[in-house]
Amino acid sequence: MPSISQRGNNAPDSPYRKLAPFAEKAKAAGKHIYHLNIGQPDIPSPATAIEAVQLSQHPIIEYGPAQGGSELRNTYAAYYDRFGVQVAADDVFATNGASEGIMFAIGACCDADDEIIIPEPFYASYNSFANFCEAKVVPIPSFLEDGFPLPPIEAFRERITPKTKAIILCNPGNPTGKVYPKEDLAAIIKLAIEKDLFLIVDEVYKEFCYDRPFHSVLRFEEAKDHVIVIDSVSKIFSLCGARIGFMVTKNVELQQAILRFCKMRLCPSYHGQVLALASFQNLDDYLEEVKAEYLNRRDTLYAALSEVDGLTLYKPEGAFYIITGLPVEDAEHFCQWMLDEFDYQNQTVMFAPAGGFYADPKLGKNQVRIAFVLNSEDIKKAVRCLEEGLKAYATISAEVLPLKQ
Amino acid sequence: MPSISQRGNNAPDSPYRKLAPFAEKAKAAGKHIYHLNIGQPDIPSPATAIEAVQLSQHPIIEYGPAQGGSELRNTYAAYYDRFGVQVAADDVFATNGASEGIMFAIGACCDADDEIIIPEPFYASYNSFANFCEAKVVPIPSFLEDGFPLPPIEAFRERITPKTKAIILCNPGNPTGKVYPKEDLAAIIKLAIEKDLFLIVDEVYKEFCYDRPFHSVLRFEEAKDHVIVIDSVSKIFSLCGARIGFMVTKNVELQQAILRFCKMRLCPSYHGQVLALASFQNLDDYLEEVKAEYLNRRDTLYAALSEVDGLTLYKPEGAFYIITGLPVEDAEHFCQWMLDEFDYQNQTVMFAPAGGFYADPKLGKNQVRIAFVLNSEDIKKAVRCLEEGLKAYATISAEVLPLKQ
Numbered sequence: 112m113p114s115i116s117q118r119g120n121n122a123p124d125s126p127y128r129k130l131a132p133f134a135e136k137a138k139a140a141g142k143h144i145y146h147l148n149i150g151q152p153d154i155p156s157p158a159t160a161i162e163a164v165q166l167s168q169h170p171i172i173e174y175g176p177a178q179g180g181s182e183l184r185n186t187y188a189a190y191y192d193r194f195g196v197q198v199a200a201d202d203v204f205a206t207n208g209a210s211e212g213i214m215f216a217i218g219a220c221c222d223a224d225d226e227i228i229i230p231e232p233f234y235a236s237y238n239s240f241a242n243f244c245e246a247k248v249v250p251i252p253s254f255l256e257d258g259f260p261l262p263p264i265e266a267f268r269e270r271i272t273p274k275t276k277a278i279i280l281c282n283p284g285n286p287t288g289k290v291y292p293k294e295d296l297a298a299i300i301k302l303a304i305e306k307d308l309f310l311i312v313d314e315v316y317k318e319f320c321y322d323r324p325f326h327s328v329l330r331f332e333e334a335k336d337h338v339i340v341i342d343s344v345s346k347i348f349s350l351c352g353a354r355i356g357f358m359v360t361k362n363v364e365l366q367q368a369i370l371r372f373c374k375m376r377l378c379p380s381y382h383g384q385v386l387a388l389a390s391f392q393n394l395d396d397y398l399e400e401v402k403a404e405y406l407n408r409r410d411t412l413y414a415a416l417s418e419v420d421g422l423t424l425y426k427p428e429g430a431f432y433i434i435t436g437l438p439v440e441d442a443e444h445f446c447q448w449m450l451d452e453f454d455y456q457n458q459t460v461m462f463a464p465a466g467g468f469y470a471d472p473k474l475g476k477n478q479v480r481i482a483f484v485l486n487s488e489d490i491k492k493a494v495r496c497l498e499e500g501l502k503a504y505a506t507i508s509a510e511v512l513p514l515k516q
Numbered sequence: 517m518p519s520i521s522q523r524g525n526n527a528p529d530s531p532y533r534k535l536a537p538f539a540e541k542a543k544a545a546g547k548h549i550y551h552l553n554i555g556q557p558d559i560p561s562p563a564t565a566i567e568a569v570q571l572s573q574h575p576i577i578e579y580g581p582a583q584g585g586s587e588l589r590n591t592y593a594a595y596y597d598r599f600g601v602q603v604a605a606d607d608v609f610a611t612n613g614a615s616e617g618i619m620f621a622i623g624a625c626c627d628a629d630d631e632i633i634i635p636e637p638f639y640a641s642y643n644s645f646a647n648f649c650e651a652k653v654v655p656i657p658s659f660l661e662d663g664f665p666l667p668p669i670e671a672f673r674e675r676i677t678p679k680t681k682a683i684i685l686c687n688p689g690n691p692t693g694k695v696y697p698k699e700d701l702a703a704i705i706k707l708a709i710e711k712d713l714f715l716i717v718d719e720v721y722k723e724f725c726y727d728r729p730f731h732s733v734l735r736f737e738e739a740k741d742h743v744i745v746i747d748s749v750s751k752i753f754s755l756c757g758a759r760i761g762f763m764v765t766k767n768v769e770l771q772q773a774i775l776r777f778c779k780m781r782l783c784p785s786y787h788g789q790v791l792a793l794a795s796f797q798n799l800d801d802y803l804e805e806v807k808a809e810y811l812n813r814r815d816t817l818y819a820a821l822s823e824v825d826g827l828t829l830y831k832p833e834g835a836f837y838i839i840t841g842l843p844v845e846d847a848e849h850f851c852q853w854m855l856d857e858f859d860y861q862n863q864t865v866m867f868a869p870a871g872g873f874y875a876d877p878k879l880g881k882n883q884v885r886i887a888f889v890l891n892s893e894d895i896k897k898a899v900r901c902l903e904e905g906l907k908a909y910a911t912i913s914a915e916v917l918p919l920k921q
Contacts, residue, residue: 112741113681113712118649119624119773128582128779155575164787165570170560172757172791177533207612207759210781219524223628223650239780244523245628245650276518307518336517352577352786354612354759368524374533375644376615381757382569382787386577 121242126235126467129443133450134461144450145460145485145493150285150431152484154349154404156386157397163389164382172381177373179205179357183388187357190391194317196329202361204369205379205387209315209343209356214240216339216358219368220277220309221246227311228270229279230262232286232434232468232475234313237279249275250470255436255478258425259287261295264302277309278302283316283325286434286468286480288427293326300331300338309365310334315343315356316430318398321406323428335361346431348390348397353383405431408483408490415494416481421501423478431483434465434475438501442466442479445504455499458492526647531640531872534848538855539866549855550865550890550898555690555836557889559754559809561791562802568794569787577786582778584610584762588793592762595796599722601734607766609774610784610792614720614748614761619645621744621763624773625682625714626651632716633675634684635667637691637839637873637880639718642684654680655875660841660883663830664692666700669707682714683707688721688730691839691873691885693832698731705736705743715739720748720761721835723803726811728833740766751836753795753802760788810836813888813895820899821886826906828883836888839870839880843906847871847884850909860904863897 134144178184184200191198206212213236221227223245229237231250241248249270251262267278278299283290303310312328328338343356360366390397413426416435423436439445443464453459465478483490539549583589589605596603611617618641626632628650634642636655646653654675656667672683683704688695708715717733733743748761765771795802818831821840828841844850848869858864870883888895 113625113708113714115624115770115773116627116630116681118627119770119777122773122776122780124776125582125779149579151579153576156577158575161573161575161577164572167569168566170563170566171558172561172566172755174554174556174756177530207616207785208782211612214781218648219520220518222521222523225521236780236782239776243623243777243780276521303518309518350577351579352783354783354785354788365520365524368520368527371527371529371644372524372648374530375527375641375648376619377613377641378757378759380612380759380785380788382791383759383785386787 118242118245123235123238123242126463130446130450130461133447137450137459141457142454143458145458145489145496147481147483147485147493148461148463150346150482150484151351152346152349152431153486154401156349157390157393159393160348160350160386160389163385167382167385175378175381175384177378178370179203179379180384180388183384186388186391190394191329194325194327194330196327198329198359201366202359204358204373205384206356206358207376207379208345208354209313209341210236212341212356212358213237213311213313214243215369215372216311216341217241217244217246217277218372219365220311224274225276226272226274227277227279228267228275231470232259232465233279234281234285235467238470248470252471252474253287255423255425255434259284259289259434261291261299264298267299267302271306275306275308277311279311279313281313283320283429285316285430286432286465288430288432290320290323290325290429292323296326296328297331300328300334303337304334308337309339310337311339311341313341315341315346317342318347318402319405319431320429321409325429329359337362339365344387344390350386350390353386354380355383355387405483408487411487412481412483412490412494415491419494419498419501433481433483434478435481436478439477439504442477446479448504449500453500453503455496458496459500460493460496523647523650528640528643528647531868534872535851535855535866538852542855542864546862547859548863550863550894550901552886552888552890552898553866553868555751555887555889556756557751557754557836558891559806561754562795562798564798565753565755565791565794568790572787572790580783580786580789582783583775584608584784585789585793588789591793591796595799596734599730599732599735601732603734603764606771607764609763609778610789611761611763612781612784613750613759614718614746615641617746617761617763618642618718619648620774620777621716621746622646622649622651622682623777624770625716629679630681631677631679632682632684633672633680636875637870638684639686639690640872643875653875657876657879658692660828660830660839664689664694664839666696666704669703672704672707676711680711680713682716684716684718686718688725688834690721690835691837691868691870693835693837695725695728695730695834697728701731701733702736705733705739708742709739713742714744715742716744716746718746720746720751722747723752723807724810724836725834726814730834734764742767744770749792749795755791755795758788758791759785760792810888813892816892817886817888817895817899820896824899824903824906838886838888839883840886841883844882844909847882851884853909854905858905858908860901863901864905865898865901
């Protein structure tokens with residue numbers, strides 16, 4: 112029997128989907144589940160995008176350009192005007208979701224055993240892509256109590272070794288909802304330049320900033336050879352299944368390597384590109400309403416959670432997530448119990464245990480990530496379930512839970 | 517300025533697309549080009565697949581299951597009945613094209629510095645994916661004069677080291693058109709079992725076998741833990757832009773690793789899966805005609821090439837490629853010249869220089885890969901251009917070509 116690779120053995124499982132079997136069992140038992148566990152919005156994709164696909168007549172679904180269609184790349188590059196950045200179509204690479212963009216970015220920066228510094232908690236797939244490239248994630252903790260600010264520059268500096276090739280930030284943050292102020296970004300840019308590091312910034316939630324304007328790292332022209340931006344249509348346009356993302360870089364050497372990576376896998380999805388192009392061509396009509404809706408959901412969720420006893424809370428500034436500390440020892444057990452043993456009026460709620468977003472297994476054990484991807488009424492009902500669930504869990508947990516021993 | 521990774525620096529460029537700027541220049545000058553350089557068929561995709569997309573009404577293009585939708589995986593698993601193989605939906609992973617399947621297969625078998633043995637010439641992206649995984653391709657030459665048979669088992673055995681983790685075969689072969697007889701596959705299976713190696717077989721052209729029945733390596737039950745099959749809808753259904761491929765393996769440990777890789781990048785394209793499902797549901801209606809068409813093209817091309825002086829030829833048994841030896845020293849220069857300097861009645865033809873399909877830079881220099889992806893009339897016209905081009909090139913090459921020095 113042949114043995115699989117270390118990279119195969121070490122590939123982390125998804126923390127988002129671990130509880131799926133319990134959710135299926137709960138559904139089979141007739142419970143309604145509020146899914147606040149994954150970043151799958153309930154907001155319709157742009158009608159113009161759906162129509163563009165329905166109207167597409169081309170009789171052969173052919174290969175397109177490896178880098179993405181030129182109309183799509185031109186349209187996407189022009190979209191950066193609103194962020195105060197000059198982007199050329201040549202700087203843009205359409206990818207199979209932000210996922211492939213992250214993989215290509217890490218692959219172009221790191222060889223086996225190289226290191227990437229990432230503030231934690233972070234989007235868990237960064238770990239998976241680093242593992243696929245046999246690179247090592249070096250985490251820096253940030254803390255819920257403070258609202259997950261960027262860790263001090265000194266903490267980055269301490270972790271830089273000759274093996275360090277890149278820093279990854281997510282701005283606005285998944286799972287934290289943190290929006291980094293311009294000054295913090297300026298400080299990290301300075302460090303990246305000083306230490307000759309790439310700065311990979313995942314900006315897929317950039318349209319969703321509630322209290323502070325978004326500042327793209329592409330605006331720091333002095334760092335044009337250091338910055339790699341990752342983007343996607345998944346969240347902006349509720350097009351998670353389109354699998355179209357973007358990588359933007361102005362580093363010419365990097366562009367050449369990324370183009371060779373792109374050619375290796377031939378091209379992005381034809382219909383994904385149709386969806387993406389139509390969406391960007393009708394951006395304003397669609398996005399104004401969607402942004403107002405998310406702001407309303409953020410406020411509804413934060414207000415509802417503020418009424419629940421025993422939570423550790425902060426107000427997320429962007430994206431559509433909040434990490435909340437629960438008055439339990441093991442949030443993963445609580446989440447499982449909510450699906451498996453609990454219901455309130457035949458309803459329950461599903462969260463993502465936040466431990467999976469930390470590289471350090473000691474961190475985040477009593478935290479959950481809550482995605483505000485449902486409408487405000489459902490969010491209120493879900494928080495009611497949480498409140499009732501916490502009460503019931505408190506009465507039983509002292510007696511029966513093995514985790515309390 | 518940060519430096520990019522070895523894997524980024526070493527990523528090979530596509531041999532298919534190298535001549536693209538010359539083709540664009542020729543087109544701009546008003547020449548008609550017969551594109552026999554890439555595996556993009558001119559055959560329409562199944563009308564039922566196009567319709568399925570046009571009729572799709574779902575208002576949110578959502579994430580699907582990481583492994584691919586269950587209806588698609590069930591339908592695809594059932595399709596294996598016709599190849600005499602029992603495949604379960606759990607054995608099937610839908611991927612972003614065969615490309616991602618190859619990447620995941622190599623990644624699950626190999627760590628950095630591990631080795632993969634591949635008969636050459638081979639599909640050039642194998643090299644790119646191995647490079648991305650920082651694994652090393654160890655080639656074994658096979659020869660045009662013999663019709664590119666499987667190299668002797670002894671040649672594989674000699675190249676096996678403690679670092680060897682896998683053998684890759686392409687059957688039917690791209691770029692060779694070779695269909696391996698069952699006995700040859702049995703011999704390589706025996707070796708893989710003896711040496712505890714994975715056997716990755718790219719079967720994307722399996723529907724196109726002209727002279728010999730196709731034999732899937734999945735039929736060797738004794739090797740169920742060794743075999744990984746790669747497949748795709750791109751060629752079967754002329755759906756290259758759908759970006760849906762499949763990986764099939766019965767090795768449970770490998771399945772778990774591949775599933776974790778799949779979860780890392782979330783899911784395959786929504787509309788790609790709609791296209792694939794509709795295509796497999798109407799397989800027979802579509803495929804009978806297409807298979808007859810390719811057989812006819814193979815015969816037309818072979819007959820036409822047989823009339824041209826100075827070619828080294830064999831009859832391809834499958835896929836839609838033939839490698840042909842030309843009476844020139846440098847086929848890449850000839851191909852470029854055909855685009856840049858030559859026309860016959862304002863037409864010319866584009867081939868893929870075959871050097872890019874060999875790992876050994878000394879091999880294949882006078883060869884081209886010809887894809888029979890155009891209709892028979894166009895194939896005849898293209899071969900006429902080749903014939904006239906070779907004559908013209910012979911008269912000038914002695915005088916002016918730097919390569920002849």
